[in-house]
Amino acid sequence: MQTLTVKIKATDKSFIHDYKSELAAGVDLMAANSGSIESGSRAMVKTGISLELPEGYEAQVRPRSGLAYKQGVTVLNSPGTIDADYRGEIGVILINHGDETFTYKKGDRIAQMVIAPVVQADFVSVDDLSDTERGAGGFGHTGI
Template sequence: MSNREYRTTNIELGDLSVTSSITVKIKKVSENSLNIPHYATAASAGVDLCADLKETIVLKPGENIKIPTGLAIELPGAHIVALVFARSGLASRYGIGLTNGVGVIDADYRGEIQVLMQNLGSEPLAVNPGDRIAQMIFMPIFRAIFEEVNELEETARGVGGFGSTGV
């Protein structure tokens, strides 16, 4: 599906207005870079990132490895962040996740996107050139203005955490 088939929608959330599509500039930073990421379906939340490798590598059980994508992006402003997540198929079939849980691509980062993969499974995984290794989504962000106070408003939950509302 081409990017032209997506509709832009403005969403009003009180004082916040969100547009459902943005323009992200993308640059191939490697001669091995294959395709520009695209949405697989009209309802896909993320785009797949592919391994920009010259040859197959093996991710052994318990190993962490940084895999290049061959791509760099420019987000359209400080109000947007790109988040890199594990692909659910790799996680469920092979125990593959991201070492850092979620990769955060800040709006002012211009370097190559790299994926920190971790093999939590029991079998080695061959990662081939062009394999889909992660997915990236784009989200609006809110910049917090911190107000130091002496007390916080009481809630029914209070200070309960880590299982306090059920397992």
């Protein structure tokens, strides 16, 4: 598996996590403080970390499957994108789809982060696009 050096600045060194398994794609992000999110509400939860990503890479903030399944809490703008030129603290926008208030404590794992390569497209304006079998079919065109 390929590795990449990423500089990380943390308000608390315990917020820096390792990958949980040898082949894990994501590393957990933790809450930098305690709080709660009412059912049907959303909140920005700070993580206490900032990154310096190499040019050509992004960090994607994704939900933790267990939190989504067991609590109904997920990342609202999933995946959230952290660009290589952003140097601020990472915040996670969580939304509570569950029936109960979701309470989290400082250090709780709230999301996961995946580092991914980025390709910037060179867009070319055209009058027509090539035909395909699918065409413009979408939004359930293959059935439910």
